[in-house]
Amino acid sequence: MINTMECAVDAQSLISISLRKIHNSRTQRGGIKLHKNLLVSYVLRNARQVYMNEKYAEIYRMQQYEEVMTVCNEIQELNPLDLAEDCEEQSGDCCGNDGVSEPASLCCALLPVSHLTAVQSAHIQAPSACSAPLSLQSDDVCKETEPSFYRSCCAEAYPVSNWDFSTVNNNLHCNKTTVLDLDTHVVTTVENGYLHQDCCASFQQCCQGAQSPAKKRKVDFEYYISDIEEVPDFTPCKRAKFEDCSYANSEHLDTSNISNLISIFGSGFSGLVSRQADFEQALNGQFCSKQALASLGAWTRAIVAF
Amino acid sequence: MAGAGGGSNDVQWCFSQVKGAIDDDVAEADIISTVEFNHSGELLATGDKGGRVVIFQQEIENKPQCRSEYNVYSTFQSHEPEFDYLKSLEIEEKINKIRWLPQKNAAQFLLSTNDKTIKLWKISERDKRPEGYNLKEEDGRYIDPNTVTALRVPVFRPMDLMVEASPRRVFANAHTYHINSISINSDHETYLSADDLRINLWHQEITDRSFNIVDIKPANMEELTEVITAAEFHPHQCNTFVYSSSKGTIRLCDMRASALCDTHSKLFEEPEDPSNRSFFSEIISSISDVKFSHNGRYMMTRDYLSVKIWDLNMESRPVETYQVHEYLRNKLCSLYENDCIFDKFECCWNGNDSVVMTGSYNNFFRMFDRGQRRDVTLEASREGSKPQQVLKPRKVCADGKRKKDEISVDSLDFNKKILHTAWHPQDNVIAVATTNNLYIFQDKVN
Numbered sequence: 001m002i003n004t005m006e007c008a009v010d011a012q013s014l015i016s017i018s019l020r021k022i023h024n025s026r027t028q029r030g031g032i033k034l035h036k037n038l039l040v041s042y043v044l045r046n047a048r049q050v051y052m053n054e055k056y057a058e059i060y061r062m063q064q065y066e067e068v069m070t071v072c073n074e075i076q077e078l079n080p081l082d083l084a085e086d087c088e089e090q091s092g093d094c095c096g097n098d099g100v101s102e103p104a105s106l107c108c109a110l111l112p113v114s115h116l117t118a119v120q121s122a123h124i125q126a127p128s129a130c131s132a133p134l135s136l137q138s139d140d141v142c143k144e145t146e147p148s149f150y151r152s153c154c155a156e157a158y159p160v161s162n163w164d165f166s167t168v169n170n171n172l173h174c175n176k177t178t179v180l181d182l183d184t185h186v187v188t189t190v191e192n193g194y195l196h197q198d199c200c201a202s203f204q205q206c207c208q209g210a211q212s213p214a215k216k217r218k219v220d221f222e223y224y225i226s227d228i229e230e231v232p233d234f235t236p237c238k239r240a241k242f243e244d245c246s247y248a249n250s251e252h253l254d255t256s257n258i259s260n261l262i263s264i265f266g267s268g269f270s271g272l273v274s275r276q277a278d279f280e281q282a283l284n285g286q287f288c289s290k291q292a293l294a295s296l297g298a299w300t301r302a303i304v305a306f
Numbered sequence: 307m308a309g310a311g312g313g314s315n316d317v318q319w320c321f322s323q324v325k326g327a328i329d330d331d332v333a334e335a336d337i338i339s340t341v342e343f344n345h346s347g348e349l350l351a352t353g354d355k356g357g358r359v360v361i362f363q364q365e366i367e368n369k370p371q372c373r374s375e376y377n378v379y380s381t382f383q384s385h386e387p388e389f390d391y392l393k394s395l396e397i398e399e400k401i402n403k404i405r406w407l408p409q410k411n412a413a414q415f416l417l418s419t420n421d422k423t424i425k426l427w428k429i430s431e432r433d434k435r436p437e438g439y440n441l442k443e444e445d446g447r448y449i450d451p452n453t454v455t456a457l458r459v460p461v462f463r464p465m466d467l468m469v470e471a472s473p474r475r476v477f478a479n480a481h482t483y484h485i486n487s488i489s490i491n492s493d494h495e496t497y498l499s500a501d502d503l504r505i506n507l508w509h510q511e512i513t514d515r516s517f518n519i520v521d522i523k524p525a526n527m528e529e530l531t532e533v534i535t536a537a538e539f540h541p542h543q544c545n546t547f548v549y550s551s552s553k554g555t556i557r558l559c560d561m562r563a564s565a566l567c568d569t570h571s572k573l574f575e576e577p578e579d580p581s582n583r584s585f586f587s588e589i590i591s592s593i594s595d596v597k598f599s600h601n602g603r604y605m606m607t608r609d610y611l612s613v614k615i616w617d618l619n620m621e622s623r624p625v626e627t628y629q630v631h632e633y634l635r636n637k638l639c640s641l642y643e644n645d646c647i648f649d650k651f652e653c654c655w656n657g658n659d660s661v662v663m664t665g666s667y668n669n670f671f672r673m674f675d676r677g678q679r680r681d682v683t684l685e686a687s688r689e690g691s692k693p694q695q696v697l698k699p700r701k702v703c704a705d706g707k708r709k710k711d712e713i714s715v716d717s718l719d720f721n722k723k724i725l726h727t728a729w730h731p732q733d734n735v736i737a738v739a740t741t742n743n744l745y746i747f748q749d750k751v752n
Contacts, residue, residue: 039592
């Protein structure tokens with residue numbers, strides 16, 4: 001019997017369902033069905049877009065509030081008499097207005113550069129799941145920003161603003177793609193960064209030290225996929241903890257370091273479908289859905305193994 | 307609804323026959339996976355998940371008050387399960403498609419395919435056998451030549467009809483991905499086979515080579531955005547074929563233009579309605595079947611919710627769109643969870659291209675009269691299975707105000723689905739496959 005509460009299915013639930021389908025497809029008789037998995041990957045991508053946009057909007061609102069309070073506190077330290085007036089004004093400038101076009105307010109000025117474009121589209125509509133029409137995302141949201149959100153290498157999902165799917169040269173992340181060509185039976189590994197075991201150390205260094213700016217990424221947030229060439233490039237990443245939205249153009253054929261979907265799935269796929277993120281499990285190689293969401297490029301392109 | 311022979315008289319569909327097990331427990335091997343009439347309509351072939359082909363033959367009867375019935379003519383095991391040791395993959399024996407070859411002599415030929423291998427089968431009748439050998443007894447034992455005192459000429463004597471099916475050709479090892487379509491060319495010499503990413507052209511007599519005519523596999527599989535879902539040759543133009551994609555596009559290709567038809571001659575695509583955008587837009591826009599009309603002027607496509615008729619001369623949009631079960635649009639989430647959204651429904655034309663038919667859930671199937679702009683929903687059920695019993699039109703209630711004899715959407719049985727249907731090339735006889743039963747309906751004979 002069909003559940004009449006169709007719209008209650010949220011994006012995260014869809015992601016879990018989709019990942020489960022991809023996982024189950026590996027054990028289906030007759031081999032993996034390319035068509036079905038391709039369609040599932042589209043649902044996964046759509047759900048992830050919605051989820052991340054909602055997440056970003058929520059985090060952005062929280063950060064706006066925190067920074068406003070920070071500014072207010074600073075102002076209070078400087079001049080306690082100006083507390084109420086400035087806070088209200090800046091809150092209104094940054095957070096209260098819709099479609100603020102001038103990021104000239106104080107709180108905006110305190111934001112990292114990466115936030116500037118996000119401020120311009122403060123009202124990110126979070127469309128409901130299921131069949132409700134989804135609003136097109138503002139392109140401004142998707143402008144390239146520096147990866148200044150990253151907190152730690154092994155912690156929570158990254159609230160990265162831009163969710164890009166195109167190949168980008170970014171050597172901050174370890175991205176490995178293993179492609180098994182069914183025609184030539186050649187296994188090709190595309191390595192975009194560091195190995196799994198090296199990621200933590202190297203990434204911490206990246207976080208602490210100077211960060212190489214990521215290239216401007218191609219934008220493809222629209223739900224219309226009018227240009228086939230700009231369709232998201234989903235690169236499976238062995239380290240689902242990391243933000244892997246950026247993909248390197250360079251390819252390194254290194255057959256000795258193969259991380260394929262089979263090994264990724266084998267290392268603890270069940271965690272992906274669990275809403276209860278188990279941090280310990282994550283450290284042991286299992287992935288929680290939230291972390292997986294942070295790097296869903298891996299899972300949305302299950303077909304790379306076909 | 308216009309009949310196959312033209313005219314605008316309403317056709318009343320009657321139950322004729324049902325083939326298959328009555329048990330509710332359906333053996334997976336008995337699930338029907340394809341249905342196809344031959345060119346005369348005398349033979350009806352079905353394929354199932356167990357790799358078997360069952361052919362029914364229409365008995366010519368002299369009774370004017372009822373039409374002929376279809377009885378089992380031949381049954382044979384077409385495909386067996388195989389194992390690809392190199393890729394550690396099991397190859398299903400499920401028959402994906404059956405296509406009849408035009409009849410050239412007394413024997414019948416058909417192509418059947420599973421995911422990887424296409425086979426050409428010869429179905430022939432034997433109704434007489436030679437008798438009177440000099441060196442062999444009737445039971446086959448050899449006679450000592452020294453005991454032969456006289457010679458006689460063996461003669462053919464009648465015997466019980468025996469239908470033999472023998473594999474004449476095996477077309478293997480040409481598809482890396484799963485074959486979804488085969489289509490016989492109007493030149494009666496070649497045919498095409500299509501998998502998810504490639505289309506190959508074969509000659510019916512040559513099994514050790516085929517020509518690749520379409521290849522949409524990207525250099526980097528990560529860039530894959532669509533797959534081929536169906537392909538068919540034009541019924542009259544031997545150089546033209548179409549293939550549909552998972553993105554809802556249809557490409558018409560001309561083999562005279564180039565050896566590799568990656569570049570289409572025409573691209574049929576309808577812009578998506580942005581108001582209907584959802585998580586599942588890509589899934590429901592994927593085309594599951596494409597069929598040319600008999601006259602070759604139109605083609606029909608089936609996606610998850612609708613049937614579209616395209617004029618080959620107009621690429622921008624279909625000329626007709628029929629909603630099969632629009633009430634499912636709000637149920638896509640649940641249909642995605644239970645995998646029903648991935649069901650691949652087929653569609654078919656009637657003999658004079660005036661009516662199209664396709665299946666739905668709850669063992670419903672739908673007919674759309676193009677001329678009269680009317681549609682009807684009928685049900686394939688054993689409850690209405692009395693001979694010549696007229697089928698009662700069914701109606702699904704999309705909102706909460708269910709009228710009498712209407713069925714609410716929530717009451718639909720999504721495990722009972724009609725994916726495969728076929729229409730007799732000349733008469734108003736249709737074959738509708740439920741999960742493991744084959745229903746044959748005919749128009750009411752007065």
